[in-house]
Amino acid sequence: MKKVFISADIEGVTDVVSWGETVPDGHMYAEAARQMSLEVAAACRGAFAAGAEEIIVRDGHDNAMNIDHNLLPRGVKLIRGWGGTLLSMLEGLDETFDGVIYIGYHSEAGSDKNPLAHTSCYPKLDHVWINGERMSEFMKNSYNAAKLGVPVVFISGDEAICDHAKKYIPQIGTVAVKKGVGDSVMSIHPADACDLIEEGVKTAIAGKMGGHIAIPDEITLRIEYQKHADALGASSYPGVELISEKIVEYKTNDVTEMVRAYNYMV
Known part of the structure; x- marks a missing residue:
């Protein structure tokens, strides 16, 4: 595996427990962003140790300007800011990559396994379902990776998201750095x-672990908003149906169109 893509978030990083830690002007944000950077750096070291020759890191949290590039190994490229493409947290990924790694990922909206559980937009969205199952950012991003033919090989974050990832990609490498209770x-x-992430990434790449999430032939995306006005606004997208005051539904047989609709609605 010569070319590796790393997507990083903050809500699944070690010790991060409050929303204040996730925003630049919040209490202990600097510490959280530093740990995010260190965990990404550990993943980079593990990838290099396993033979990777090129690593691109995508800062995927909030304004996408959280990772300190100076804390990453020399040679690693970092994508900061948002380009506005459908790939979002995977912006920069294409068919030339050999594998995707997720660092600092978290449980999905509706989960009680992480105080910061959400999918894409907190507090705008209460729940997101795809074919009746709660959709996580891991799932959405993995659909994009699968569409490009790039396997997902490793994930770190809270215990529940690691278990969730194994459900959809049984051979994925995982490191759970924390467990949420209330x-x-x-x-x-x-x-x-950091030690476990470095070793876990090295093992996952060297052992050719990971795989592709299965893309459904028929997709039903359902979103429940906190505010009824947001649901009404989302229903203006072609094909989106308002099925109750706060819930919309969108059906398609193309995962790219699902992602396009989702990005519009959130």
């Missing part, structure tokens, strides 16, 4: 998290 998390030591 509005709390119990995390492993930050340095231990």
Whole structure:
């Protein structure tokens, strides 16, 4: 595996437990962003140790300007800011990559396994379902990767998202850095998290782990908003049906069109 793409988020990073830690002007944001950077750096070291020759990191959180490039190994390229494409957290990924890695990922909207559980937009969305199952950012991004033919090989984050990922890609490598209980998390030591991520990525790449999420032939996307006005606005997208005051539904047989509709609606 010579060319590796890393997508990073912050809500699944070690010790991060509050929304304040996830925004630039929030309490302890600097510490959270530093740990995010260190966990990404660990993944890069593991990938290089397994033989990767090119690594591109996509900062996928909030304004996409959280990772300190100076904390990453020399030679690693970093994508900051949003380009506005359908790939979103995977912007920069194409068919030339050999594998995708997720760092700092978190449980989906509606989950009680991480105080910061959400899908794409908190607090705008209460729930997101695809074919009756709660959709995570892991799922949405993995559909995009599968469409491009690039396998997902590793994920780190909260315990529940790691279990969730194994459900859809059984051979994926995982490192759970924390477990959520109510509005709390119990995390492993930050340095231990980095060691485990480095070794986990190295093992996953060297062992040719990972795979593709199965893309459904028929897709029903359903979104429940906190505000009824947002649901009404989303229903203006072609093919989107308002099925209750706060819930919209969209059906398609093309995952790219599902992502396009989803990005519009959120």
